Amino acid sequence: MQTACTYRIVLIGAGNVATCLGKALKAAGHSIAQVYSRTERSAQALAQELNSPFTTSLNELSAADLYIIAVKDDALPDIASEIRVKGIIVHTCGSIDMQVLKDCSKSFGVLYPLQTFSKSKEVDFSKVPFCIEASSDTARKIIENAARSISGNIHRVNSEQRRVLHLSAVFACNFTNHMFTIAEDILKKENIPFSILLPLIEETVDKVKNNSPREMQTGPAKRNDTEIMKKHLEMLSGDEKAQELYRLISAKIANSD
């Protein structure tokens, strides 16, 4: 999915998203002109990995075609308020309106990768959905070109759709991961490794690749097996929050037809 267009890109942020995105963009042939982070150590570490200069001052941003602000959602408004650049500027957040960037540059937009990033784990970007929004057709073209150079899964979405995508991702990813954490905690009591659940988890995901999750629901709550559910609640005694969660999700499953 390489394109002929390569850009000078400045990365603002040096966390998980900036790291993963920076590596992928560099590998796609773009030039990472600079890395910014408030913390010198973080800026330096990522800059070294990308073989690029770095800065800790938003007043010293290099000239570039594209500025990508990849910081935590709650840090974005403050950072945006300090930036004035001539190139196109985008942020990567799920839940923040594109207009937060309106004073940063004439041309702005959003490049939201619908994915979960860890610094320690490479992400295969080729299938990551990139949700794009732009203040103008010119901006859109460049943002889309940059996204297409690393992924074949590009979507145009407005700010409201992006917010909805982010909320759905919290359930599908963050809350799902917490279900795994609870399962791991339960198994620990009997010294059973979490890995025993992996084939089950993989099948659970495999089933929703071609079917609606609602139709794939199984388990005691789905078949209203009150005896088993009672036993499970007893086994969770001593952990009121887990019991409350078990009750709530089971009730939602039972009423979800």
Add this chain to the structure above:
Amino acid sequence: MQTACTYRIVLIGAGNVATCLGKALKAAGHSIAQVYSRTERSAQALAQELNSPFTTSLNELSAADLYIIAVKDDALPDIASEIRVKGIIVHTCGSIDMQVLKDCSKSFGVLYPLQTFSKSKEVDFSKVPFCIEASSDTARKIIENAARSISGNIHRVNSEQRRVLHLSAVFACNFTNHMFTIAEDILKKENIPFSILLPLIEETVDKVKNNSPREMQTGPAKRNDTEIMKKHLEMLSGDEKAQELYRLISAKIANSD
């Protein structure tokens, strides 16, 4: 993982588990001597698929080496109370004690596949963890041989460990699937297909293959981003149960270090 031992097997039950297990055992070279279901249509359908006889009467079970009761947990005690056979008899339930079978035969046990089954989808049994319990060494040997003929992932577990495994599976599979259902419902409001979340879901699972899920937790609750969480709760207004769930899981994530 084929073994030299092949058995005459009677399947008691014709639901998802019986169907998937029956097909795999037949493919591994065992002879399905008979299928029982209370409902003639179900018995006949599975028997036809397995090219075996069927019955709807527990008094007419054929002679066999191994009887596998694969019925819903809440149906098991009643069915067990009606069976008297000479071969080894097992059930496939996660949460029911092995002793429920003590009057069915001299030799009994449990063959619990830690997996989710749908009639419509073939399961690759080679990696399915089979959790085995037996009333005697002789019974264990035959149950393990049967399990090994279809899977390379065999575990000896007692009834308490099996109950714990089942409870953990409810969180890791059933509740996870419900998180997907909620995500799908949220996306429907903006006419966005659930499939856009699949790369994210796959990565979420990929991360816990080599890491503890607790360490892989990301999202607004993990980084205590109260602004985003407030927005998400507003977006869920009109669905009190979903709001309650969002609050509860977020609080659990925040307190889960």
